[in-house]
Amino acid sequence: NNEDVESHRPHLSGFVVRENSRIASNFRSQGTLDEYLSQHGIIGLAGIDTRSLVRRIRTVGALKGVLSTSDLDDQSLVKKALASPGLVGRDLVKEVVPSETVNWQEKLNDWSRCPTQKSVEKQAEYHVVALDYGMKWNIARHLRELGCRITIVPGTATSEDILALQPDGVFLSNGPGDPEPIDYAIKTIAELLPEVPIFGICLGHQLLSLASGAKTFKLKFGHRGANQPVLNIATGRIEITSQNHGFAVEEASLPDHLEITHRNLNDDTIAGVCHREQAAFSVQYHPEASAGPHDSRYLFQQFHDTITRCRSATTS
Structure with a gap:
């Protein structure tokens, strides 16, 4: 809902979730998660084993990743992830x-x-x-x-x-x-x-x-x-x-x-x-x-x- 927003727009590049609820049932809700992401042009990915993903990050540390709806070739996506600039040295x-x-x-x-x-x-x-x-x-x-x-x-x-x-x-x-x-x-x-x-x-x-x-x-x-x-x-x-x-x-x-x-x-x-x-x-x-x-x-x-x-x- 608009009452709880913390900025003029969300600043994330992508959103990953185990299961996407298609029903917005909270009495303060003004729309679904999918609608909110679409409104702001943010890619969302559902059906991911997020517990497994978190366990891996907690074991090996922060990792680079990539989300795509067009390029679906594994090797190509890995190259793109490795080529991403990361966080160190960047003025975000x-x-x-x-x-x-x-x-x-x-x-x-x-x-x-x-x-x-x-x-x-x-x-x-x-x-x-x-x-x-x-x-x-x-x-x-x-x-x-x-x-x-x-x-x-x-x-x-x-x-x-x-x-x-x-x-x-x-x-x-x-x-x-x-x-x-x-x-x-x-x-x-x-x-x-x-x-x-x-x-x-x-x-x-x-x-x-x-x-x-x-x-x-x-x-x-x-x-x-x-x-x-x-x-x-x-x-x-x-x-x-x-x-x-x-x-x-x-x-x-x-x-x-x-x-x-x-x-x-x-x-x-x-x-x-x-x-x-x-x-x-x-x-x-x-x-x-x-x-x-x-x-x-x-x-x-x-x-x-x-x-x-x-x-x-x-x-x-």
Whole structure:
């Protein structure tokens, strides 16, 4: 349904499913899966043993693949899959980045909010500029729910463009692929670090780490799913998180001014950092819970509190 979409269009190249349900029976549904894929020109493949496919990927790591409705020759398709460029070294952000600036107004709806959470009307205290590298819309809804005024700008924006908007805080969004080729974003973030509080999610976490002097690497087994356990080092609590990434921050490369705040308990990789010298922090996972658990939604309030502290420090 249109109420739950997280972008202006889906950005996947293909969709594989064990069995395609031809009946849309949910009371909120506005069409079938097949209709949705057809509407957006996405190839879908049904009748695949997806459990077997997942077992293979979990054993050997991420693999190249190809879907075709015209070329059905096995050898030809294997050659095409092997010739595909893969993810490493590609700037996929430019394929999904928006072309225009958006002044975001929408808050959380009843289906995005926790059952015990009520919508509270708050004054738009702070102006947050969000750098969109492929941003999920529920992130903007969470920030708006806190009373922030949200301006979403293309991820290609320069630090001059951003600072001209006079933000109280800057948000670095999620996005696709390898962060290292996105040199323009890394440069922008490095220039913003001493100027304004920063909060990053997923790709934004990796870009903040790169801008702070760390390195990233491609995971053999990417983190996918809505049940990834993460340790909050400060509190000792375990958060069940939603994750979807194939790269991570390299711990051996971490400079002294970056502190590890969260760890993925499946493989002990870095799941969150904070800057010891600047008002900046980030996490590798998705706290906006769309879809996924709500364990980490406190991070949005943490960002709001960080802005408050910085504003208090400059006015005192």
